[in-house]
Amino acid sequence: MSAHDLDGAVDPHGDVSVSELALAAELAGSGERAASADIAEYALWLGDDALILSQQLGAWITYAPELEEDIALGNIALDLLGHARSFLRYAGSWDGRTEDDLAYFRDEEEFRSAWLFEQPNGDFAQTIARQLIASTYLLELYSALRASTDPTFAAIAEKAVKEVDYHRDHAVQWTLRLAGGTDESRSRVVRAFTDVWPYAAELFRDEELIDRLGDAAVRPSSLRPGFDAVIEAVFAEAELEIPAVSTSSGGGRHGSHATPLGHLLTEMQVLARKHPGATW
Numbered sequence: 001m002s003a004h005d006l007d008g009a010v011d012p013h014g015d016v017s018v019s020e021l022a023l024a025a026e027l028a029g030s031g032e033r034a035a036s037a038d039i040a041e042y043a044l045w046l047g048d049d050a051l052i053l054s055q056q057l058g059a060w061i062t063y064a065p066e067l068e069e070d071i072a073l074g075n076i077a078l079d080l081l082g083h084a085r086s087f088l089r090y091a092g093s094w095d096g097r098t099e100d101d102l103a104y105f106r107d108e109e110e111f112r113s114a115w116l117f118e119q120p121n122g123d124f125a126q127t128i129a130r131q132l133i134a135s136t137y138l139l140e141l142y143s144a145l146r147a148s149t150d151p152t153f154a155a156i157a158e159k160a161v162k163e164v165d166y167h168r169d170h171a172v173q174w175t176l177r178l179a180g181g182t183d184e185s186r187s188r189v190v191r192a193f194t195d196v197w198p199y200a201a202e203l204f205r206d207e208e209l210i211d212r213l214g215d216a217a218v219r220p221s222s223l224r225p226g227f228d229a230v231i232e233a234v235f236a237e238a239e240l241e242i243p244a245v246s247t248s249s250g251g252g253r254h255g256s257h258a259t260p261l262g263h264l265l266t267e268m269q270v271l272a273r274k275h276p277g278a279t280w
Contacts, residue, residue, distance in 0.1 A: 032090065032093065032151070032152045033093045033094065034090055034091065034093050034094040034152075035150065035216075036094070037094060038209060038212050038213055039090075039094070039150060039213070039216060040090070040091045040092075040093070040094035040095070041091075041112070041209060042153075042209060042213055042216070042217050043087045043088070043090045043091035043153075044087070044088070044091045044102070044112045045112045045113075045209075045253060046083075046087045046141075047083075047084045047085075047086075047087030047088035047090075047091055047102070048084075048088075048111050048112045048113035048117075048252075049113050049114055049117050049134075049138075050080045050081070050083040050084035050087065051080075051081070051084035051088065051103060051113070052111075052113045052117040052118055052261070052264065053077075053080050053117045053134055054077045054078070054080035054081040054084060055077075055264060055268050056117070056120075056121055056127075056130075056264070057073045057074075057076055057077035057080070057127070057131075058073075058074065058077040059121060060073045060074075060121065060127065061073065061074045061077075064124070065124055069124075072170060073127075076131075076166075076167050076170065079160075079163040079164075079167065080167075082160075082163075083156065083160045083163075084099075084103075085099050086156045086160075087156060088102045088103060090152050090153075090156075100272065103268075103269075103272075104268070104269045104272035104273065105269070105272070105273070105276075108255075108257055108261055108262050108265055109255040109256075109257075110255060111252070111255065111257065111261065111265070112252060112253055112254075112255070113252050113257070113261070114199070114202045114203055114250065114252045114253065115199045115202055115248055115250050115251070115252050115257070115258045116130065116133060116134060116137075116196065116199035116200060116202065116203060117130075117134060118252070118257060118258045118260050118261040118264070119195075119196055119199060119258065119260065120260045122192065122195070123188060123192070125178055125185065125188035125189040125191070125192040126188075126191075126192040126195060126196065128171055128174045128175060128178065128189070128192070129175070129189060129192035129193045129195070129196045130192075130196045131167070131170075131171040131174075132168070132171035132172065132175050132231070132234065133196060133197070133199075133200050133203075133231075135164055135167040135168040135170075135171050136168055136171075136227050136230050136231060137200075137203045137204075137223065137227055138160075138164045138167070138168075139161065139164045139165055139167075139168050140223040140226045140227050140230075141157075141218055141223060142157040142160045142161040142164055143157075143161050144218040144222070144223065145157035145217075145218050146158050146161065147215075148215065148216050148217070148218070149214070149215040149216050150216040153216065153217075168230075172234050175189065175234055175238055175240075176234070176237060176238050179238035179239065179240055180238065180239075189240070190240065193240065193243050194243045194245060197242070197243040197245055198245050198246060198247055198248040199248050199250070201247040201248065201250070202248060202250030202251075202252065202253075203220060203223075203227075204220045204221050204223060204224045204227070205220055205221075205250065205253075206219060206220055206221050207220075207253055209253075
């Protein structure tokens with residue numbers, strides 16, 4: 001639609017036309033090809049984490065405890081989906097797969113997401129506990145990844161870090177609100193952190209892939225001090241204690257996943273698999 005309607009009057013909405021070619025170019029990405037299979041694998045790690053967490057948060061739309069949270073969680077989910085698209089597009093450039101191929105036509109054992117992101121939403125407190133751990137980790141990760149020797153990783157991180165900074169602040173504020181609210185809200189958030197804390201350790205586990213990538217990637221263990229400092233400060237303000245629980249074995253980076261991932265993928269992939277190649 002142009003700025004003028006059929007009668008020649010000025011449209012109050014201005015020019016809202018979209019160039020199909022410009023939009024196609026934006027969705028196609030930079031066109032950079034992953035430099036190696038290892039680079040593509042690392043992009044899968046990061047893309048799958050963002051994709052699965054986005055899918056989880058999207059499930060809260062129309063179910064969040066207040067309208068503002070419907071919007072907030074939906075926006076966070078969309079940010080993460082954008083990160084996932086960038087990383088998966090880059091991963092697929094190595095062997096000719098598209099972002100849709102990687103999202104909808106891989107089986108469970110082909111995903112590389114860490115177990116934390118696969119944990120079910122549970123109640124709102126559990127979602128916030130998972131989100132605080134996830135967003136604190138991602139902010140540390142993307143802040144460091146901006147210095148990657150791989151220019152595509154550095155560019156994606158430069159954009160993503162600004163968005164994840166908001167995600168973390170949102171989770172911090174809700175953690176404080178729940179911990180300082182009623183007895184019920186406090187007991188729920190304490191239980192939630194006890195449930196999700198075992199899955200934090202996998203995020204900081206160094207793998208052989210990291211050794212091979214060198215300065216193109218970020219060493220997970222190097223992120224732990226910054227992560228711990230933030231979590232400890234939030235817990236101190238909320239008068240919470242770090243849960244004294246055992247560590248999960250994890251295994252998501254090698255295709256071994258928590259049970260909930262299979263259910264999530266079934267729901268996420270059903271339409272694409274039932275109608276492959278469909279467009280709208």
